[in-house]
Amino acid sequence: xxxxxxxxxxxxxxxxxxxxxxxxxxxxxxxxxxxxxxxxxxxxxxxxxxxxxxxxxxxxxxxxxxxxxxxxxxxxxxxxxxxxxxxxxxxxxxxxxxxxxxxxxxxxxxxxxxxxxxxxxxxxxxxxxxxxxxxxxxxxxxxxxxxxxxxxxxxxxxxxxxxxxxxxxxxxxxxxxxxxxxxxxxxxxxxxxxxxxxxxxxxxxxxxxxxxxxxxxxxxxxxxxxxxxxxxxxxxxxxxxxxxxxxxxxxxxxxxxxxxxxxxxxxxxxxxxxxxxxxxxxxxxxxxx
Amino acid sequence: xxxxxxxxxxxxxxxxxxxxxxxxxxxxxxxxxxxxxxxxxxxxxxxxxxxxxxxxxxxxxxxxxxxxxxxxxxxxxxxxxxxxxxxxxxxxxxxxxxxxxxxxxxxxxxxxxxxxxxxxxxxxxxxxxxxxxxxxxxxxxxxxxxxxxxxxxxxxxxxxxxxxxxxxxxxxxxxxxxxxxxxxxxxxxxxxxxxxxxxxxxxxxxxxxxxxxxxxxxxxxxxxxxxxxxxxxxxxxxxxxxxxxxxxxxxxxxxxxxxxxxxxxxxxxxxxxxxxxxxxxxxxxxxxxxxxxxxxxxxxxxxxxxxxxxxxxxxxxxxxxxxxxxxxxxxxxxxxxxxxxxxxxxxxxxxxxxxxxxxxxxxxxxxxxxxxxxxxxxxxxxxxxxxxxxxxxxxxxxxxxxxxxxxxxxxxxxxxxxxxxxxxxxxxxxxxxxxxxxxxxxxxxxxxxxxxxxxxxxxxxxxxxxxxxxxxxxxxxxxxxxxxxxxxxxxxxxxxxxxxxxxxxxxxxxxxxxxxxxxxxxxxxxxxxx
Numbered sequence: 136x137x138x139x140x141x142x143x144x145x146x147x148x149x150x151x152x153x154x155x156x157x158x159x160x161x162x163x164x165x166x167x168x169x170x171x172x173x174x175x176x177x178x179x180x181x182x183x184x185x186x187x188x189x190x191x192x193x194x195x196x197x198x199x200x201x202x203x204x205x206x207x208x209x210x211x212x213x214x215x216x217x218x219x220x221x222x223x224x225x226x227x228x229x230x231x232x233x234x235x236x237x238x239x240x241x242x243x244x245x246x247x248x249x250x251x252x253x254x255x256x257x258x259x260x261x262x263x264x265x266x267x268x269x270x271x272x273x274x275x276x277x278x279x280x281x282x283x284x285x286x287x288x289x290x291x292x293x294x295x296x297x298x299x300x301x302x303x304x305x306x307x308x309x310x311x312x313x314x315x316x317x318x319x320x321x322x323x324x325x326x327x328x329x330x331x332x333x334x335x336x337x338x339x340x341x342x343x344x345x346x347x348x349x350x351x352x353x354x355x356x357x358x359x360x361x362x363x364x365x366x367x368x369x370x371x372x373x374x375x376x377x378x379x380x381x382x383x384x385x386x387x388x389x390x391x392x393x394x395x396x397x398x399x400x401x402x403x404x405x406x407x408x409x410x411x412x413x414x415x416x417x418x419x420x421x422x423x424x
Numbered sequence: 425x426x427x428x429x430x431x432x433x434x435x436x437x438x439x440x441x442x443x444x445x446x447x448x449x450x451x452x453x454x455x456x457x458x459x460x461x462x463x464x465x466x467x468x469x470x471x472x473x474x475x476x477x478x479x480x481x482x483x484x485x486x487x488x489x490x491x492x493x494x495x496x497x498x499x500x501x502x503x504x505x506x507x508x509x510x511x512x513x514x515x516x517x518x519x520x521x522x523x524x525x526x527x528x529x530x531x532x533x534x535x536x537x538x539x540x541x542x543x544x545x546x547x548x549x550x551x552x553x554x555x556x557x558x559x560x561x562x563x564x565x566x567x568x569x570x571x572x573x574x575x576x577x578x579x580x581x582x583x584x585x586x587x588x589x590x591x592x593x594x595x596x597x598x599x600x601x602x603x604x605x606x607x608x609x610x611x612x613x614x615x616x617x618x619x620x621x622x623x624x625x626x627x628x629x630x631x632x633x634x635x636x637x638x639x640x641x642x643x644x645x646x647x648x649x650x651x652x653x654x655x656x657x658x659x660x661x662x663x664x665x666x667x668x669x670x671x672x673x674x675x676x677x678x679x680x681x682x683x684x685x686x687x688x689x690x691x692x693x694x695x696x697x698x699x700x701x702x703x704x705x706x707x708x709x710x711x712x713x714x715x716x717x718x719x720x721x722x723x724x725x726x727x728x729x730x731x732x733x734x735x736x737x738x739x740x741x742x743x744x745x746x747x748x749x750x751x752x753x754x755x756x757x758x759x760x761x762x763x764x765x766x767x768x769x770x771x772x773x774x775x776x777x778x779x780x781x782x783x784x785x786x787x788x789x790x791x792x793x794x795x796x797x798x799x800x801x802x803x804x805x806x807x808x809x810x811x812x813x814x815x816x817x818x819x820x821x822x823x824x825x826x827x828x829x830x831x832x833x834x835x836x837x838x839x840x841x842x843x844x845x846x847x848x849x850x851x852x853x854x855x856x857x858x859x860x861x862x863x864x865x866x867x868x869x870x871x872x873x874x875x876x877x878x879x880x881x882x883x884x885x886x887x888x889x890x891x892x893x894x895x896x897x898x899x900x901x902x903x904x905x906x907x908x909x910x911x912x913x914x915x916x917x918x919x920x921x922x923x924x925x926x927x928x929x930x931x932x933x934x935x936x937x938x939x940x941x942x943x944x945x946x947x948x949x950x951x952x953x954x
Contacts, residue, residue, distance in 0.1 A: 191816035193732045210681075211736060211813050284829060366804060371812050371827040385661045385679050 156418045163414025169407035173400070177223040186214035188221050188374050197390045207392040209383065218374035219396055225375045226404060229290050229359035229368075230352040236294025237355075238348045241301020246332055246340075248302070249309025260306070263299040271296045275358055279367045286375070289368040293358045297351050304347050308340035342419045350412035353405040360401050376400045454951040455651035456933070459663040459675035462805060463623060463656040466606030469538070469591040471546035475852070478588040479943050480654065483628055484525075485591030485611030488516055488535065489582055490638035495854055495940050497582055498638040501530060501592055501612070511577035511895045518568045522636050524594035525616045532570035536562040537595040539572060546606065552589035554861055554872065555581075557892075577893035579900060580855050587853075612636070614647040614947045626654045641948060642935065648950040658805070664928070673930040673951070674944075680809070683926060684739035691931045696741060697942035699923040700753035701853035703745035704806065706814075706846035706918040707862065711878040714796055715845045719778040721915035722764070724798075724846070726774065727821035728814060729766035734921055737810035741926050745919035748859070748911050752922070755856050755904035760912040771821045782822055789822035797824045798845040801838040804829050807848050810920060839876045847876045852923055854940050856904040860888035863911060877916040884910045 157163050176183060185205070186192075192212030200207040206215035248259040266274060271293075278292035312318065313336065321335050360377030362368040369375030376397040383393030464476040469485055488502040502516040522530035542552035543559040558575040565571060572581070584590060597610035609617055614637065615628035634646045655672060657663040660679035666672040686692045706724075714720045730744035743750075747761035775781075780789040780796050789796040798818060802811045815825040830838060839847050851858045861867065865885050867875035884907060891903040911917050925942035935948040 189812070189816055189819055191736070191813050193729075193736050196736060211816065213816075366829050370829060371802065372815055372825065385659075386681060387661075389681060389685075 153418055157414065160414040160417060162410040162417070166407040166410025166412075166414060169403055170411060173223055173227065173404055173407065176220050177227055180220040180224055183220045184214075184217035186217045188218050189213065189372050197386070197393075199390070200392050206396045207390070209379075209390075209393045210386060215379075215392060215396055218379060219376075219400060222374040222376045222379055222397060223400055223404075225286060225369060225373065226356050226360060226377070226401065229286065229293065230356035230404070230408070232290040233293035233297065233355040233359065234348045234352045236291065237297030237351065238301050238344060240294075241298040242305040242337075242344055244298070245302040245305025245307075246309050246336065249306040250313055250328070250332055250336065256306070259302070263302045266299040267303070271354070272358060272361065275362060276367075279362060284367045284370065286363075286369050286373065289359050289362045292362065293355045296358065297355065300351070301344065301347060304343055305340060308343060309336055312336050312339050346412060346416045346419055349415055350409060353408035353412070356401065356404050356408070376404075454649050455653065456649060456673040456949070456951065457625075457653045457655055457666075457671060458946075459657045459666045459672040459678075460654050461656075461658060461660070461663065461677050464626070466547060467609040467617065468546050468606035469589050469593060469609075469611075470542040470544070470552050471550050471606050478941075480626065480628075481588040481591055481609070481611075482613070482939075482943060483615040483652070483946055484609050484613045484617055485588070485593065486522070486613050486636070487586050487591050488518075489585045490640070491583065491586035491854070491940050492638075492640040493938060493940050495583070496640075497586065498640055500586075500638045501535075501636070505582065507582070511579055511581075511893070512574045514572045514578075514581060516570050516572070518570065519636055520568050522612050523633060524597065524610050524612045525631060526594050526597050526600075526610045528594045528596040528610075530592070530612055531567040532562075532564040533567075534592050534595050535570040535572075536564050537598060538592045539590070541593070541598065542590055549872070550589065551861075555584045555587070555589065577895055579895050580857055580892055583855060615652065618651075624656060626656075628652050628654075637947060641945070642937075643948065647947045648935070649946070652946060667928050667930075670930075673933055674936075674949075675928050677926055678928050680737075680739040680741045680926070683741060683928060686928065693929040693931060693933065693936065695925075695927040695929065695936055695938065695944070697925040697938045698743055698750065698752050699852040699925060699942045700750055700940075701856075701923070702748060702849065702851040702858055702862075703750050703922050704742075704848060704850035704920050705745065705748055706800075706920065707849045707876040708916050708918055709842065709845050709847070709876060709878055710914075710916060712799075712842060712845055714780070714791075715798070717778050718915055719774040720780070720796070723771040723774040723821060724818065724823075725764045725915055725918050726767045726771035727823070728817045728918060728920075730920060731766070733810050733813055733817075737813055738921065738924075742921040742924045745922045747919055748863075748908055748917040749856050750922040753856055754854065755901045757905040757908040760905070760908040763912045764915075768821060775822060780822065787819070787822065788824045795824045796822055797826065799843055800825055800827045800846050801830050801835050801844050802827050803832065803835050803848060806850070814920065836873070840873055842878065844876065846918060848920075849874075849876065850923060852941055856907070857892050859904070859907055859911075860892065863907070864888040879914065879916045881910060881914070 190213065192208065195208050195212040196210055198204045198208040204214060206219055208214055244259055248256045274296040275292040278295050279288060282288040282291060318331060318335060321331050359368060363375045363377030364381040369378045379397035380394050386393050460476055462474065462476045464480055467477060467480055467484065469481050487500050489497050489505065490500040491497055501522060502518055504517045506515045518532060519530065524530060539556065539562045543556040545553040560573040560575055563571040563573065591611060594610040597608065598605050601608045607620060614631055614634045616631050617626065618629045619627040630647045630650050632646050635644065637644060655666065657666055660677060663675040664678040664682050667675040667678060683694060687694045708715050708721050708724060710716055730746060734740055734742055734744040746764060747757065749756055775789055779791045782789045800815065811827055815827055818825050835847065838844055849862055851861065861872060862874045863884060865875060865880040867873060868878050887903045887907045891900050894900040894903060927944060929936055932952050934950050934952045937945055937948060939945055
């Protein structure tokens with residue numbers, strides 16, 4: 136009788152766990168550190184702020200950065216450091232919420248399109264292709280034109296703008312996955328479409344979506360800041376990096392610090408998130424592994 | 425042979441001379457660029473309203489009567505005029521040597537067509553219909569005589585004639601362009617519109633036939649400059665940059681911080697002008713809580729330090745205001761002006777008297793669980809410089825302020841929906857009669873719908889409706905003084921600043937002088953040889 140022998144392979148030992156790979160990935164680690172600092176700053180904004188964000192101080196306008204005023208003051212004598220730490224909350228939140236909106240609706244549409252195919256797929260693909268034809272910023276501007284200005288609307292606008300890319304990614308992943316044997320198996324044992332979609336397909340297509348979302352947060356923060364820079368996002372009195380940058384541009388000749396610090400905030404946020412995204416991509420995405 | 429040489433010599437000489445003449449003419453043929461902040465919407469006098477429209481209409485069109493900087497009236501297209509005793513009929517004798525830019529001759533018919541149109545207004549926001557209220561008709565007696573008739577006395581009509589909305593258009597052009605006349609304006613003024621590139625610039629060229637300027641101009645004949653380009657540069661910093669790079673020789677309202685620093689530079693000329701008319705003030709809505717309470721309204725006014733706002737937001741280039749009309753306006757009421765001065769304690773006392781107390785320590789006062797909330801729609805073009813500072817003062821007094829940045833149309837919509845507590849208003853005018861445009865309660869729901877205070881007072885309405893018809897100067901003055909008192913005593917206006925026109929001009933710009941409303945006479949400007 137032939138025995139089926141299990142050949143010992145020490146594959147698991149050769150391939151390190153995903154976590155172990157992550158903490159050895161420079162991009163991921165460095166990005167995470169910067170982002171963590173930004174998040175901590177935002178979370179502890181009330182403790183870190185040295186002044187009220189909106190109290191004008193007519194006797195202390197354009198104070199350069201120094202000991203009492205870490206980042207100086209603006210044209211109304213408001214403390215930029217305090218506005219910076221509060222501003223981070225909004226900018227980061229815009230990125231996160233926008234991506235959640237984009238990922239949720241984009242993936243949902245993509246899964247449905249990819250799984251059901253036929254005319255549903257055609258219609259949804261047409262729609263996303265039309266949306267893809269617009270640059271993201273233009274799409275976001277159009278949505279803002281309909282919804283009106285405001286920070287919540289910025290989140291929606293940027294989120295809606297990112298739906299097409301998630302939809303495409305999800306759809307193509309589903310197309311690959313749905314032909315696999317275990318899906319046939321699931322169907323054979325009588326799983327409903329819902330079960331197949333969300334218990335069998337979704338977990339297997341999540342990785343590329345997560346990478347896309349991480350990279351997208353950076354873009355979303357930038358888009359949110361751009362909309363605020365244009366005066367469509369955060370309304371006056373709300374500290375937000377994009378609008379702070381915009382407000383300071385009139386004084387660049389005289390007081391660089393009014394614009395430069397919020398600019399650095401945007402820069403660091405996007406840099407860190409993109410580095411994390413790159414890192415995740417290198418490890419999670421099978422194509423780049 | 426010798427003769428031939430001489431001939432050649434003469435020809436060469438002639439060529440040299442001719443070319444030098446041409447070169448001379450080119451240096452004469454000066455053109456300048458002016459950086460302005462807002463692109464006009466329509467240059468149709470009957471449709472125009474805002475400052476950029478007024479500025480350009482004055483270059484392209486002529487009035488019947490022109491006002492000099494001291495507001496004395498001088499003949500322009502009309503050589504003389506007579507008013508009947510009631511102040512209802514105005515008879516004008518017109519020049520017969522004037523042609524419009526399209527070649528049409530100026531006659532009484534043009535006056536009739538222009539005024540008939542202005543009385544209707546060609547845009548919803550047009551200012552002319554309010555000036556020409558109760559207009560009956562313009563009677564064309566002959567080519568050089570026109571009689572303008574009103575149903576009611578019009579005390580300010582002669583002064584009004586010198587304002588851009590009543591300038592005279594070519595009837596042929598109105599007919600030719602119809603709805604598009606606002607983009608193809610044809611007048612008889614010193615400059616002709618040659619190009620309008622939307623969102624970029626408007627170019628006007630000298631009208632070579634112009635020889636009918638009013639006598640107070642510093643020269644006669646055509647304008648000195650051959651061409652003027654008005655570049656639309658919405659950002660103050662961009663206008664300043666355009667000026668510093670030499671791209672624009674004159675800029676309107678540059679960024680104030682740099683201007684205050686440039687004022688000491690000998691190669692830069694800074695011109696400032698405190699405009700008469702309504703100040704830039706917040707109209708306070710009496711129909712929306714919490715500003716339906718007079719104590720809250722008074723507290724709003726006491727809570728704001730206009731002197732500091734003028735210094736911080738405008739580097740002193742726009743003077744602080746304490747009244748609904750500016751001190752340079754005729755019939756300015758000093759007592760109304762002295763009613764309120766920055767007094768945070770008084771503001772706090774008034775709010776407490778009405779039951780607004782900060783009981784939960786969040787810095788915002790509340791009553792019956794409702795925050796002391798102010799809705800503030802703002803138009804960044806005019807309010808960017810001070811809106812957050814204003815809000816900061818209100819917050820210090822315990823108000824919660826929500827600013828919504830909107831455009832012109834958005835502001836009107838917001839105000840018409842009665843969603844605002846405060847809303848910015850201002851109107852440059854040499855006469856306080858502009859008050860009726862926004863303080864006559866007939867304009868709350870009807871009229872121009874710009875009475876954003878929604879304040880109804882029979883006495884105020886009566887004053888604003890009768891004063892423009894009061895021929896007696898002293899009586900008229902008393903009426904407007906009372907109107908200011910009513911407005912300020914009822915605390916329906918929170919004054920911020922008077923409008924100061926600020927212009928930066930290159931050292932080579934000569935002949936810069938302001939008219940009575942703070943617009944430069946471009947006709948008189950020349951470029952000194954450098």
